[in-house]
Each structure stands twice: as C-alpha cells, then as structure tokens.
Amino acid sequence: MSAQVTQILVPAAVREYIDHTNFAGGELAAQFSNKDDDLLVVTMMETAANYRARPRLSRDYRALSDVAVGEVAGQWLTNVPAGTHLSHWQLMHRPGTAITYDGFTAMVPNVRAPRGRALLLITHERDMPEDWRDAGVPEYAGWHLSEDEVTPLSVAFEPDEVGIGQLDPQWPVAALQQMHVGVVGVGSIGGVVADALAAYGVGTMDLIDPDRFLWHNQVRHVLGPESVGLLKVDALADRITHTWPDTQVRPYPVNVVSSAHHMRALFPRYDVVVCAADGIAARRVVSHLARRAQVPAVLACVLDDGAVGEVIRLRPGGRYGCLLCQRAALMAGGGLDLEAHQEVGYGTGDPHRPMTAVGPDLWFIGHLAAKAAVATVLEQQYGDLAHRLPGEHAVVGLRPSADTLHAPFDVTTTMDVRWSELPPPREGCPTCDPR
Structure with a gap:
C-alpha cells in the first residue's frame, strides 16, 4: 500500500457490524478505486473466526464500485484504549507528522505486525468524552502502518440514511415531504425548477410539458445528450428519481393550453x-x-x-390580481409590453429569434422561482415567517441593455433584484371577478 493513500471509504454494513459486535477485532481488506489511486474502499471484513463477509456498495456509486484488481490487507479493532483517537486527531492537524510503530503498538495492543509490507488499520473508540467529540475527535479512525511509522488516514462511512432526511431538523423536511407541486414547462428554466424543488425536499411533483428533448436543447438544459429524443417530462422524471429518491415524480406529456380542461382537475391538488x-x-x-x-x-x-x-407570485384572494391584471396595470402606467416577443420561438430556424439567454442565467431564474414556491408554502401553510418574500414581483438584471426600460423593468446592473407588489384585481376581470 502506497503512503500516498489519504482516504478510506467504508460501506454502511461494516460500521453497523463494528458498532454492535462483541468481537475485539478481525481482518480487513480494501481495494483502490480505479478512479483515484489515493482512495481505498473496504471490500472485506472478518465478522467471526475464519468467516469473511464482503459488504456491497450500491451500483449508483460507480466510482467506488469500480475497484482495482488485488486487495490491501488490513485489520479492524474496536474498544481501543482511551486517547487513541485524540492522538489521531492531533496528527491529522499536523500534516507530515507520524508516530513510530513501536510507540503506536505501545498505545494500541493487538495490532498485527506489518512484516515487511504496509497495512491498513481501522480503529473504533466507543467511549470518548463529549468535549472531545464536540472538538471533532472521531469515533472511527484510519491508520497506515509500516514497520517504521504509523500515519493517520481519514475514514468516511456510508451513512445509514442517504437523502433529504439527513437535513432534518435543520430544514423542515417533514413539511416539504407533504408538499405537492405542479411544474408547467420543463425546458431550460423549468428543468432547473424541478431539480431544485426535489433538492428542497418536495415530496410529490407533477411535470407538465408535451415536448421532446432535442439537440438544440442541450446547451441550456440540465439534461444531457443521453436524453435526446425522449419526452422532457420522462427524462427529467428519471433524473430526479435517481438523484432525489425522496421525491415522487409524475410526468404529464400534455400542453397546458390545449389540455386546460384536464389541468382544471389537477390544479386543486397542488400546494403551489x-x-x-x-x-x-x-x-x-x-x-x-x-x-x-x-x-x-x-x-x-x-x-x-x-x-x-422575471418571477411573479400570484396568490388567490381579493388582495392581488392575476397576471392579466398585473400586465394591464403596467400598460396603463406606460410600461413596455415585454411579452410581445415571447410568442416567437427562438433557436429553431430562420423565421425565429436566435437564442439570447445563456443557460446559467436561465438556471438562476429557475432557482429563484423554486425558492419562491417553497417559501410561499412554508409561510402560508406553516406560518414560517423566516420564508417571507420581499414582494410579489421580482425583476432580475441578467445583462441589462443600454436602453432604459420602464419601471419596474428598469434594472441597470447585473444581479440587481427589484421586488414590487401586484395591483388589486380589476373590476370585471374574467379570472379574478368571474361575475
């Protein structure tokens, strides 16, 4: 084993066994990752006399499952003497330092002799003072043993729980797992919205979009070339299900306009x-x-x-109007009808407008929209005032032109975010005042 090894990765089953075993120790073996020659992955441990188990890592961890031929011999020990891991912690904070092999074996008995080769050792110290734990002294420690010296190694264990639950209770995981969101349009912005909502921990998400993912979409989308030819909702659902398994995703490959009668039944199910x-x-x-x-x-x-x-939050009730009320108020105040160009597609042929916004700018708006959606539900349904938004209408400077736009679109610098309120419903509005 080369002295350049710095990290040991350990499957959850190994820690589970060592945490509960009555045995004092046993053999261990690890293999180098083919992706990184200073990373060792534990591939075998002795769990009883002359019985060796091979814990498995999920195939999802491809870099860890891809291990080199040949094993590095090692050992695991539990209930090592008090202070062993304090020494490990001190050595880790002094790069380039080591302890002599004789000094280490005097501190930790039952260590196997290297006998001309380097060995791997993982130790477990169950009983440590709480102030040591608070300072960062590890319960598990890794060691690189040779006949001359012993150097510390970092040990990382696969956790028992992987996913959004790891953020509980610092983040309202339980509340967001109950949240049901509909995402209409999963293109460059909507794809990021969906991905971000899953990362926030939203429990159920419906994706609504009739289009397929094609070559020209790649330059600005979270999906890659593996998705070309697939329906966007199907490809994105697969991506989210794989990356964020706590989120249930349901694809709807339909057009929200032509299928509005079907959408009418879906919308009451959503929180936002x-x-x-x-x-x-x-x-x-x-x-x-x-x-x-x-x-x-x-x-x-x-x-x-x-x-x-632009990010607009529309809320039901009599205080704020709908999108048409907001646009009518802008026009009445002399604002520009910035939506006129949106009816013309971009990047799909000579008759259309060319692509103008780059992917990261679109993703930035998508993340802002996802945050606004989550904040709205946490504030309105759970009374979490830490998630109040500064307004209902946000205009964000991405690359403002030299032409001065009318308020509220008159941002002049990149990253300028202007928040404003929405007007009340118009009298006779077919959406807000259906009389």
Missing part, C-alpha cells in the same frame, strides 16, 4: 404551481386555473432578449 413554459398563453392559462383552484402560482421567464429575468 410553478410555470416556466415558453409563451404568454401558457402563463395566462396557469394564472387563470390557479386562481380558480385557489392555489398560489409562481411564473418565471426571461424578457427583452434575455436582458432581465
């Missing part, structure tokens, strides 16, 4: 709807259906050839 679809028709339909279903909606897009981003 996020619309990132191209074109104003989809945004208007989502605004209308969400208001009728009495659920909040978050609309996200980029405007003015990618110069600014």
